Amino acid sequence: MTLLGAIEAGGTKFVCAVSDNALNIIERVSVPTTFPEETMEAVVDFFEKYDVDSFGIGSFGPIDVNPASETYGYITSTPKPGWNQFDFVGYLKKAFGKPIYWTTDVNAAAYGEYKLGAARDIPNSLYLTIGTGVGGGAVINGDIFNGYTHPEMGHIKVQRHPEDTGEGTCPYHGDCLEGLASGSAIEKRFGKKGIDLTKDHEAWDFTAYYLAQALMNYSLVLSPERIILGGGVMKQAHLLTMIQAKLEELMAGYLALPPMTEYVQTPGLGDNAGITGCLLLAQKILN
Known part of the structure; x- marks a missing residue:
């Protein structure tokens, strides 16, 4: 066996x-x-x-x-x-x-979602985890994408929300996506873990704004067919619809995209996306 x-x-x-x-x-x-x-x-x-x-x-x-x-x-x-x-x-x-x-x-999770999850049989997709940090993986034409190295999607620069005066927390880049929208950034900048913030707290409007900017950039550069958002921050159920709405607003009709509820989703495999992807990759290397 x-x-x-x-x-x-x-x-x-x-x-x-x-x-x-x-x-x-x-x-x-x-x-x-x-x-x-x-x-x-x-x-x-x-x-x-x-x-x-x-x-x-x-x-x-x-x-x-x-x-x-x-x-x-x-x-x-x-x-x-x-x-x-x-x-x-x-x-x-x-x-x-x-x-x-x-x-x-995150590449492993992206592959798991492509084979068995929310991007099943969709050959071009992205997986982003928003947790303690922010990271992303891409499946392009059914294969994990790497270039000279692997993508570091969490460290792209994003524009500041006009009302956000908090300090970015990334030790390398300050105001990058991870420095403004990760779980650790939210906690450090607002004094509480995301789970302890109310749904109408300004942190969520800021976070949706930063993540929507990132998804706009990824969409323009890589043109994925689906984007999947996982990680602890995305367990705040109201955040997904905020990101979808903000992304549609930022795109301003420029790029043809699927309906937002199809285009941006949470993981079909839940917290098992990563380990499932690893098992699939162990299988893949034998074939």
């Missing part, structure tokens, strides 16, 4: 799973993301119980996805203590010697 291994490596936790080739999950665990020696030891301990045929890894980044690079398979310039320049793929290859599909966590 073919066994697939999946690792959704997030900044807070690693989700590890083993499934059969039909994606029936045999076992799944969650491991805290502490330091590589501790977290990776727990990951290896979990997978050693199974004769896994391949792995799909979706990791927090930035990561090196260029197979010709000397640091391919590394987590690169992350500020997360201990993980900067960590050879993730090399570590797993040494432990198991099996084929590995290596990509970002």
Whole structure:
């Protein structure tokens, strides 16, 4: 029986799973993301119980996805203590010697949504996660899109909302999308987690404005057929309709798009988009 291994490596936790080739999950665990020696030891301990045929890894980044690079398979310039320049793929290859599909966590989620979720059978789609940070992945013509490196959609510049005087929180770019619209930015700038803010709080108008700008830019550059918005911030149900309305307003009829309720959606796979995508990528590398 073919066994697939999946690792959704997030900044807070690693989700590890083993499934059969039909994606029936045999076992799944969650491991805290502490330091590589501790977290990776727990990951290896979990997978050693199974004769896994391949792995799909979706990791927090930035990561090196260029197979010709000397640091391919590394987590690169992350500020997360201990993980900067960590050879993730090399570590797993040494432990198991099996084929590995290596990509970002958001790319994996984008692929999961394309194969089995809200973008099923739609060959050109985007997945954006708005949580502690903001990241995005693209599926173009049915394949994960990478160029020289992977997309970093959370760090595009957006225009300030006229009434927003708060300080952008990105340590690299200040007023980028992540610095203004991420969950951590909302909490730092308004003094409360998003879940504790009322629906009519100004934070949501600002956030919808920034995210709609981003979706406009992605639409103009990549022309996706569907955009999927996941992550903890998007669990505020009223935010989706605010973003859809603001995007339509910003577009001003310039670009032909599907109806907004079809074009911008939340994940069909819910919180399982990432781990499902990783299993599908483990399957893909065997074919």
